[in-house]
Amino acid sequence: MTPSPGRARADAAPALAVRAAVPERDVDLDVEVPPGEVVAVLGANGAGKSTLLALAAGIIRPGSGTVHVGGRAVADGARWVPPHARRVALLAQEPLLFPHLDALGNVAFGPRAAGTPRREASRRALELLEQVGAGHLAGRRPAELSGGQAQRVALARALAPGPDVVLLDEPLSALDVGAAAELRQVLRHVLREAGRAAALVTHDLLDVLAVADSVVVLEAGRVVERGPALEVLSRPRSAFAARLAGVNLVAGTLAGAGGEAVVRTGDGLELHGLPDPACEPGTAVAATFSPRAVSVHRAPPGGSPRNTVPVTLDALELQGELVRVRGATPGGHRLAADITPGSVAALDLAPGARVLFTVKAAEVSIYPA
Numbered sequence: 001m002t003p004s005p006g007r008a009r010a011d012a013a014p015a016l017a018v019r020a021a022v023p024e025r026d027v028d029l030d031v032e033v034p035p036g037e038v039v040a041v042l043g044a045n046g047a048g049k050s051t052l053l054a055l056a057a058g059i060i061r062p063g064s065g066t067v068h069v070g071g072r073a074v075a076d077g078a079r080w081v082p083p084h085a086r087r088v089a090l091l092a093q094e095p096l097l098f099p100h101l102d103a104l105g106n107v108a109f110g111p112r113a114a115g116t117p118r119r120e121a122s123r124r125a126l127e128l129l130e131q132v133g134a135g136h137l138a139g140r141r142p143a144e145l146s147g148g149q150a151q152r153v154a155l156a157r158a159l160a161p162g163p164d165v166v167l168l169d170e171p172l173s174a175l176d177v178g179a180a181a182e183l184r185q186v187l188r189h190v191l192r193e194a195g196r197a198a199a200l201v202t203h204d205l206l207d208v209l210a211v212a213d214s215v216v217v218l219e220a221g222r223v224v225e226r227g228p229a230l231e232v233l234s235r236p237r238s239a240f241a242a243r244l245a246g247v248n249l250v251a252g253t254l255a256g257a258g259g260e261a262v263v264r265t266g267d268g269l270e271l272h273g274l275p276d277p278a279c280e281p282g283t284a285v286a287a288t289f290s291p292r293a294v295s296v297h298r299a300p301p302g303g304s305p306r307n308t309v310p311v312t313l314d315a316l317e318l319q320g321e322l323v324r325v326r327g328a329t330p331g332g333h334r335l336a337a338d339i340t341p342g343s344v345a346a347l348d349l350a351p352g353a354r355v356l357f358t359v360k361a362a363e364v365s366i367y368p369a
């Protein structure tokens with residue numbers, strides 16, 4: 001797997017390495033999570049995502065191959081380390097907290113069971129609850145927590161024993177949009193920014209953008225694509241990554257703020273858009289917009305405040321009643337527009353045509369990347 005830019009040390013063992021097959025599921029995987037890196041695991045239903053987590057967590061045994069956690073073999077022909085001794089933590093869709101313990105007790109449970117003295121375990125538990133924005137909930141029992149609050153506590157509990165790798169199985173999918181957005185930022189903070197290694201199974205583009213350093217895409221039990229998150233999403237090769245992206249995505253740096261926000265790329269492309277509140281000027285961001293929001297022109301549209309980008313077309317394909325027109329900017333950013341067959345004819349579009357794509361700033365969403 002491509003090492004993480006800057007963070008993974010070439011000499012450090014991967015936090016997780018699964019090179020294993022489960023023949024009865026027709027799954028044969030080769031997936032690595034470098035130290036300090038969050039890897040998003042993507043794929044359609046039945047692609048093998050849960051099987052990957054189950055192999056890592058020790059819920060199923062591989063038919064052949066090996067599983068390593070923090071450089072230590074936890075499953076191979078000769079060895080089998082049970083789940084509790086693997087130094088992995090699993091966060092599922094449902095928080096599954098102990099109902100009779102308060103939040104602090106839930107988070108301190110793992111360290112206490114491992115022999116940490118009570119006072120030290122409580123201190124550490126409170127620190128983690130504060131990191132996930134749940135310090136004020138320390139004394140509450142699970143029945144007194146909202147879904148989002150309970151999932152924060154479950155996250156703190158997963159982190160408490162100091163696992164080598166955190167496994168997250170669609171951790172936001174049971175939450176409403178608002179709670180999911182908040183927890184997504186918490187995950188970004190405690191995983192990606194804190195340099196904790198994790199494998200995150202998700203179906204959500206926003207999770208990938210906010211939390212993941214890199215992605216692996218699974219299809220029919222095999223890895224079909226892997227690489228840095230923005231690279232895979234902006235130049236998807238697998239059908240699944242293309243569908244997930246489903247949008248135009250341009251990575252760059254944020255300049256300005258609010259109504260004046262601009263994403264600048266290294267090759268001179270600028271896109272005005274609406275930034276997510278979590279975006280900060282000067283940081284890496286991704287501008288996204290739907291192909292349906294793009295208009296195609298042969299000449300610059302007069303007096304328009306829209307973003308205007310030169311594109312050389314390389315493909316036209318029918319998508320329902322519209323034609324998806326694809327091409328690349330001079331800097332190599334791949335973009336798509338969905339327009340009517342009538343427009344395609346009127347503009348005389350064909351591969352090789354040089355056109356201008358325009359999109360209103362109000363149609364461009366900017367997310368932290």
Ligand SMILES: Nc1ncnc2c1ncn2[C@@H]1O[C@H](COP(=O)(O)OP(=O)(O)OP(=O)(O)O)[C@@H](O)[C@H]1O
Binds near residue numbers: 024046221
């Ligand atoms: N308990 C099981 N016994 C046998 N086969 C299974 C079992 N669980 C999953 N499979 C099969 O293994 C393959 C991989 O499934 P897996 O659950 O890992 O996919 P997934 O990507 O997690 O899917 P989803 O997004 O639906 O959760 C599929 O062909 C599935 O039918």
